[in-house]
Amino acid sequence: MALIGFTIIIGWLVYKFFTKWLWWCIGFGILVNVIVWFEAYGWIVFIIGCFALAIVLFALAIRNYRVQHQSK
Numbered sequence: 001m002a003l004i005g006f007t008i009i010i011g012w013l014v015y016k017f018f019t020k021w022l023w024w025c026i027g028f029g030i031l032v033n034v035i036v037w038f039e040a041y042g043w044i045v046f047i048i049g050c051f052a053l054a055i056v057l058f059a060l061a062i063r064n065y066r067v068q069h070q071s072k
Helices: 001-068
Strands: none
Touching: none
16 A cells, blocks of 8 residues: 555656656756856857947948948
8 A cells, every 4th residue: 555655656746847847957957057158158259249249330330431421
């Protein structure tokens, strides 16, 4: 009789784990991975962001120059 009760309890715990806690664990693992990745490679993201900002500002400057120097 104890074996049946033990099996039911274990089955319930496995069900709870796979329906709720597993997703919490996966989400927490992904969050930790993202934080660690940014801590390790954050300087790459910063450099890429600076280059992207420079490209956008340069394109904006070219556009403004062309708008201001159109032949009328």
